[in-house]
Amino acid sequence: MSSHDESTPPVDAADGSGPTPPSVTPAPGRPGARPPQFDEPTTPTDAPLTSPDQAAAEPRTPTGAVPSADDATTAQQGERLTTSQGARLRDTDHSLRAGARGPVLLQDHHLREKITHFDHERIPERVVHARGAAAHGVFESFGTAASVTCADFLAPGRRTEVFTRFSTVVGSRGSMDTARDTRGFATKFYTDEGTFDLVGNNIPVFFIQDAIKFPDVIHAAKPHPDREIPQAQSAHDTFWDFVSLHTEAQHHTIWFMADRGIPRSFRMMEGFGIHTFRLTNADGETSLVKFHWKPLLGVHSLTWEEAQMIGGTDPDFHRRDLADAIEAGAYPQWELGLQVLPDDPEQMFDGIDLLDPTKIIPEELVPVQRVGRLTLDHNPRNYFAETEQVAFHPGNLVPGIDVTDDPLLQGRLFSYLDTQITRLGGPNFAQLPINRAHAPVNDMLRDGYGQQADHAGVAPYRPNSLDGGCPFTAGADEHAFEDLPVRVAESVRERRNPESFSDHFTQPRMFWASMTDVEKAHIVSAYAFELGRCYETTIRERQLACLAQIDPELCRGVAEALGLPAPKSPDLPDVTPSPALSQVGGTWPVAGRTVGIVVDPEAPDADLAALHEAVVAVSMTPLVIAPVGGTVGGVPVGRTFATGRSVELDAVLLAGAPAPGADAVPALDVKAGAPGAPGTDPRLTLLLEECWRHAKPIGAWGAGRDAATTAGLTEGMPGVHLGEDAFSVLEAVAEQLAQHRVWERFEAPSFSAGGADR
Numbered sequence: 001m002s003s004h005d006e007s008t009p010p011v012d013a014a015d016g017s018g019p020t021p022p023s024v025t026p027a028p029g030r031p032g033a034r035p036p037q038f039d040e041p042t043t044p045t046d047a048p049l050t051s052p053d054q055a056a057a058e059p060r061t062p063t064g065a066v067p068s069a070d071d072a073t074t075a076q077q078g079e080r081l082t083t084s085q086g087a088r089l090r091d092t093d094h095s096l097r098a099g100a101r102g103p104v105l106l107q108d109h110h111l112r113e114k115i116t117h118f119d120h121e122r123i124p125e126r127v128v129h130a131r132g133a134a135a136h137g138v139f140e141s142f143g144t145a146a147s148v149t150c151a152d153f154l155a156p157g158r159r160t161e162v163f164t165r166f167s168t169v170v171g172s173r174g175s176m177d178t179a180r181d182t183r184g185f186a187t188k189f190y191t192d193e194g195t196f197d198l199v200g201n202n203i204p205v206f207f208i209q210d211a212i213k214f215p216d217v218i219h220a221a222k223p224h225p226d227r228e229i230p231q232a233q234s235a236h237d238t239f240w241d242f243v244s245l246h247t248e249a250q251h252h253t254i255w256f257m258a259d260r261g262i263p264r265s266f267r268m269m270e271g272f273g274i275h276t277f278r279l280t281n282a283d284g285e286t287s288l289v290k291f292h293w294k295p296l297l298g299v300h301s302l303t304w305e306e307a308q309m310i311g312g313t314d315p316d317f318h319r320r321d322l323a324d325a326i327e328a329g330a331y332p333q334w335e336l337g338l339q340v341l342p343d344d345p346e347q348m349f350d351g352i353d354l355l356d357p358t359k360i361i362p363e364e365l366v367p368v369q370r371v372g373r374l375t376l377d378h379n380p381r382n383y384f385a386e387t388e389q390v391a392f393h394p395g396n397l398v399p400g401i402d403v404t405d406d407p408l409l410q411g412r413l414f415s416y417l418d419t420q421i422t423r424l425g426g427p428n429f430a431q432l433p434i435n436r437a438h439a440p441v442n443d444m445l446r447d448g449y450g451q452q453a454d455h456a457g458v459a460p461y462r463p464n465s466l467d468g469g470c471p472f473t474a475g476a477d478e479h480a481f482e483d484l485p486v487r488v489a490e491s492v493r494e495r496r497n498p499e500s501f502s503d504h505f506t507q508p509r510m511f512w513a514s515m516t517d518v519e520k521a522h523i524v525s526a527y528a529f530e531l532g533r534c535y536e537t538t539i540r541e542r543q544l545a546c547l548a549q550i551d552p553e554l555c556r557g558v559a560e561a562l563g564l565p566a567p568k569s570p571d572l573p574d575v576t577p578s579p580a581l582s583q584v585g586g587t588w589p590v591a592g593r594t595v596g597i598v599v600d601p602e603a604p605d606a607d608l609a610a611l612h613e614a615v616v617a618v619s620m621t622p623l624v625i626a627p628v629g630g631t632v633g634g635v636p637v638g639r640t641f642a643t644g645r646s647v648e649l650d651a652v653l654l655a656g657a658p659a660p661g662a663d664a665v666p667a668l669d670v671k672a673g674a675p676g677a678p679g680t681d682p683r684l685t686l687l688l689e690e691c692w693r694h695a696k697p698i699g700a701w702g703a704g705r706d707a708a709t710t711a712g713l714t715e716g717m718p719g720v721h722l723g724e725d726a727f728s729v730l731e732a733v734a735e736q737l738a739q740h741r742v743w744e745r746f747e748a749p750s751f752s753a754g755g756a757d758r
């Protein structure tokens with residue numbers, strides 16, 4: 001028999017050990033790396049999938065380096081400019097022409113490569129959450145979640161690498177950070193059991209109860225389709241038209257009309273998974289769970305005026321704050337917490353439907369149990385490669401964590417995969433470096449645009465015998481992700497919400513009742529601003545009718561500001577305030593806060609360098625401010641009165657009373673036109689007025705006291721610390737800053753009901 005005459009399949013040896021070895025040299029063309037056995041394989045083998053005649057491309061990084069533990073090999077390598085193919089170039093500044101004054105030649109391959117790549121540098125921005133900033137970090141498990149979940153990354157002592165991206169929702173990629181908006185808080189946990197994404201927001205409820213309404217709410221919130229304005233704002237007619245008609249949005253709306261809509265920093269935001277998830281422990285017992293992120297720096301916000309001013313002076317305020325804090329070693333931290341609820345068949349708790357994403361479970365009823373700590377300790381190296389290309393997906397789940405039937409979550413499970421196909425240009429986005437799992441991947445997904453894996457084997461299908469039956473599915477004891485056998489209520493097919501989704505006003509009322517007076521005053525002003533920017537009075541009136549169903553005082557306050565009559569409230573239910581919702585009344589660490597130090601270059605404070613270091617020693621960031629740049633007392637000037645603005649500071653220290661700078665020309669600069677005493681730079685007076693108005697602690701000593709007096713600040717005024725030396729004043733200011741603001745300075749009207757009691 002010739003070697004080409006192998007018409008009969010190899011037959012397994014009688015003892016079942018495998019195929020009978022051929023007696024002659026096999027003909028070329030064998031489909032797999034080894035002959036298949038007759039029966040479907042029942043155990044995985046480590047047989048090679050690559051035939052001896054095959055080789056994958058030699059492993060190289062995208063820049064041609066041999067991969068190594070040194071991650072620099074994925075950046076540029078070599079000292080000389082090259083083409084994308086590695087050929088060295090002598091000139092990249094002139095195109096190839098027919099003579100210096102002649103036309104450009106089509107043969108200029110370098111020109112064409114350079115311009116073609118440039119022409120395709122942009123990808124579509126995210127449909128929502130387009131503007132964001134991210135950081136790498138680590139999640140350390142406390143080991144306290146074992147009773148509710150078998151997720152391995154929550155086992156005692158586990159450390160898991162993470163990547164967290166924060167974002168605004170409405171604005172496009174270039175919009176300002178401090179717009180009034182909800183913030184995204186999405187974390188990718190690269191666990192040993194596969195990637196888990198917790199894709200949440202800084203507000204625990206959502207606008208809508210059903211995913212099918214997402215295009216509606218986003219179309220309403222985005223700029224008007226005709227003029228494409230306003231950018232990154234909800235203060236316009238289409239938004240308020242929608243939310244005043246679609247009243248399930250009212251709970252979310254009051255949260256971001258409150259100070260939560262203008263966070264001081266990503267580092268000072270809570271995060272929420274919003275939906276109820278179903279967790280399983282090692283014994284197969286299930287619980288319903290809400291995820292929370294608790295920032296160790298507390299929850300703090302900007303004032304509305306600050307947010308607007310920052311939008312002009314530093315539109316990258318939050319992005320810069322996150323990166324600077326990490327660079328300075330003030331690593332932001334959050335604790336992951338769980339509210340654990342029984343998995344009863346009704347999926348209700350205390351009358352609250354756990355499948356309704358517009359409702360919270362007050363922490364006073366179900367405490368948040370802390371199960372681990374997130375620390376963000378590295379900034380991305382390349383914004384596009386990491387922050388822009390990261391692709392989150394609520395369906396990235398690990399054993400021990402599963403979804404529920406929340407109709408909003410169910411729709412998200414479809415959407416996040418789908419959107420990446422357009423945004424990241426094909427189905428292989430999971431292979432982009434930032435999206436790669438840190439667990440072994442053995443899928444049967446193949447080909448497609450941007451394929452980077454060099455798969456071996458010939459049988460990406462199951463069952464197969466040509467690749468020895470591989471890959472095998474996991475056995476029952478191998479900690480695989482399992483779809484839980486959850487009972488589905490007997491029902492009919494219909495487009496309808498459950499009755500329990502129909503109360504849209506009790507929880508917004510509870511939120512309002514949980515606020516302190518100063519927070520309530522901010523909410524009234526926010527509604528008044530937003531509705532005041534609407535063109536149509538009918539829309540204002542319709543939203544006032546919604547506010548009347550939340551609280552009569554809220555409604556009256558907004559109506560007065562709008563100059564409209566307040567509709568009468570119906571009988572409203574009594575609600576129990578949840579003090580945990582208020583941001584006022586506690587003290588928190590001051591790490592990572594910015595302290596301005598105003599100096600006089602003509603008479604530098606002798607302690608300036610030591611003061612600077614004392615600020616650094618308590619993990620705050622000193623920013624020296626003077627009429628001109630340069631160095632004062634050995635310390636570099638960070639801002640001049642021309643380049644700086646009060647809104648960058650959390651507190652200000654006056655170490656001198658600088659005379660007006662040469663550029664303090666009122667005719668040229670509105671800041672220099674600020675009223676003040678002739679001896680002091682008017683821009684300093686303006687800075688102090690703003691710090692006062694924004695309720696920031698102010699400290700002064702020595703000649704700095706004169707600057708304070710000039711601005712009308714005297715000892716005994718709330719949050720004004722006039723002392724004898726720099727260090728005692730710094731101590732007093734830092735102590736005050738621990739409360740975030742000098743709350744007594746806000747003259748809030750007194751509201752009757754509620755108020756957080758801490």
Ligand code: HDE
Nearest residue numbers: 126128129165184185200201211214274411412415416419
């Ligand atoms: Fe998203 N959402 N979303 N969302 N979402 C996206 O995915 C979507 C929802 C959230 O930093 C998109 O990759 C639908 C709730 C965050 O990359 C898109 C619905 C919550 C981020 C998408 C929701 C979120 C997104 C846009 C209604 C809080 C940014 C680009 C069912 C729990 C993630 C992308 C990042 C991003 C769809 C509702 C949070 C289009 C259809 C509720 C933090 O897929």
